[in-house]
Amino acid sequence: MRVPLRLTLLYSVLFLLSGAVLLAITFLLVTQSGSGVSMSSSNSSRSGDQSISNIVVGDGASEDAPLTETERRLIAAARQQAVQQREEFGNQLLAKSGVALAIMSAISAALGWLVAGRVLRPLRVMTDGIQLISARNVHERLAFSGPPDELKALADTVDGLLGRLEMALDSHKRFVANAAHELRTPLTLEHALLEEAIIDPDATVDSYRARFEDLVVVSEQQAQLLEALLMLATSERGLDRLERVDLSEFVGGVLRAAEPRACKQNLTVVERVRPAWVTGDSALVERLVANLVDNAMSYNVPDGWMEVVTGAAGEGCFLSVTNAGPHVPPETVDRLLNPFQRLERTADDGHHGLGLSIVQSIAVAHSADLSVRARPEGGLSIRVCFPAEKSQAISG
Structure with a gap:
C-alpha cells in the first residue's frame, strides 16, 4: 500500500473516531439533560399534578382537592407525550448526526488525500533526484x-x-x-x-x-x-574479535625486536611505559605499535632519538611516540595519513607510505583519537588515545 493511501486512511480513521466520540458525548449530554428534567418532575409530581389540575379545571379549584380520574389520565398522557417527544428528538439527533458524520468522513478522506500528496511531494522530488545520482555524477546534490x-x-x-x-x-x-x-x-x-x-x-x-x-x-x-x-x-x-591487551607489553616486544636496528642507526631510545590496558584486536594493536616505532626509526636523523610512552590518561589509555627527524611542514601532516604519501619518495627505501595510514585505520576501528603534530625542531609527535569505553586501567 502506498504512503499517500496509508496517510489518507489514517486521517479518515482519526476523523471518524473523533467525530464518533463527539457525537456520543453530545448525545449523552442531551439524554442526561432530559433525564434530569424527568427526575425533577418526578420529585415534584404532586406540585406538577396540581398545576396540571389547575390548568384543566380552572384556577378556582382548591389546591388541596384530590385529583379526579380524568385529571390523572390527562397528566399521564402529557407525561407520555413528553417522553415520546424526547425520544423522537434523540433519535432524530442521532440520525442526522450520523449522516453529517458520514458526509464529513468522505470530505475528510478527500482532503486527506490532497494533504498527503502535498506533504509527500518534496519526498517524491528528493527520491527522483537521488535516483538520478550515480557514481558518474555523485558530485550533484539535492x-x-x-x-x-x-x-x-x-x-x-x-x-x-x-x-x-x-x-x-x-x-x-x-x-x-x-x-x-x-x-x-x-x-x-x-x-x-x-x-x-x-x-x-x-x-x-x-x-x-x-x-x-x-x-x-x-x-x-x-x-x-x-x-x-x-x-x-x-x-x-573493522574488529573481528575483542580482547583486553596491555600496550606496554606490545611496546616492550617491538622495541626489543628493533634493538639491532637502533644500534645500527645509533638511535637513543627512551622507553617510559606503564600498564595501559585496552580492549581491541591484539593483532591490529600490535601492528599499530610496530608501525609507529618503524616510522619513528625510519624517518630520523643520524645519532637521533626516539621516545615511547604509554599510560593512563583520565579514564582511558594512550600511546605516544615522539622522534627527532627532518623538518615536517605542519600543512603536510594531514597528507601523511593518506595511503602512499611520503615526504621524500624514493623507490629503494623499502617504504610505500602506508605506515601511518594503517595506524589511522586501526585507530578508527578502535574508536581511538589519533593526533599527529610536527615538532618545530624536526620530527613528529604522535599520540593515540583510546576512549574510556574501549579501555580501562588495571591496578595491581
Whole structure:
C-alpha cells in the first residue's frame, strides 16, 4: 500500500473516531439533560399534578382537592407525550448526526488525500533526484530549498551522505591508482633484470647470481607492499574479535625486536611505559605499535632519538611516540595519513607510505583519537588515545 493511501486512511480513521466520540458525548449530554428534567418532575409530581389540575379545571379549584380520574389520565398522557417527544428528538439527533458524520468522513478522506500528496511531494522530488545520482555524477546534490523542517533536515542529511560518499570514491580511486603505481615499479624492475640476464651474451654464473639477489630484494619489497595492503584492508574492515591487551607489553616486544636496528642507526631510545590496558584486536594493536616505532626509526636523523610512552590518561589509555627527524611542514601532516604519501619518495627505501595510514585505520576501528603534530625542531609527535569505553586501567 502506498504512503499517500496509508496517510489518507489514517486521517479518515482519526476523523471518524473523533467525530464518533463527539457525537456520543453530545448525545449523552442531551439524554442526561432530559433525564434530569424527568427526575425533577418526578420529585415534584404532586406540585406538577396540581398545576396540571389547575390548568384543566380552572384556577378556582382548591389546591388541596384530590385529583379526579380524568385529571390523572390527562397528566399521564402529557407525561407520555413528553417522553415520546424526547425520544423522537434523540433519535432524530442521532440520525442526522450520523449522516453529517458520514458526509464529513468522505470530505475528510478527500482532503486527506490532497494533504498527503502535498506533504509527500518534496519526498517524491528528493527520491527522483537521488535516483538520478550515480557514481558518474555523485558530485550533484539535492539542494532542497524549503523551511527548516524535518524534510529539509532529511535533504541536508542526504547531501552530507553524498558528500562523504564522493570523498570515499575519490579516495578509493586515488588508492587504486597509487597501489597500481607502487606495484608496477617492482614489476618493471623485475622484468628489466630478467631481460638483462637473458640478452647478455657474456652472462656468467656470478652475474646470474647477482641478478637473482636483486630479484629476491624486489620480491621481498613486493611481499611487504602486499602485506601492508592486506593489513590496511583488514583494519578498515573493522574488529573481528575483542580482547583486553596491555600496550606496554606490545611496546616492550617491538622495541626489543628493533634493538639491532637502533644500534645500527645509533638511535637513543627512551622507553617510559606503564600498564595501559585496552580492549581491541591484539593483532591490529600490535601492528599499530610496530608501525609507529618503524616510522619513528625510519624517518630520523643520524645519532637521533626516539621516545615511547604509554599510560593512563583520565579514564582511558594512550600511546605516544615522539622522534627527532627532518623538518615536517605542519600543512603536510594531514597528507601523511593518506595511503602512499611520503615526504621524500624514493623507490629503494623499502617504504610505500602506508605506515601511518594503517595506524589511522586501526585507530578508527578502535574508536581511538589519533593526533599527529610536527615538532618545530624536526620530527613528529604522535599520540593515540583510546576512549574510556574501549579501555580501562588495571591496578595491581
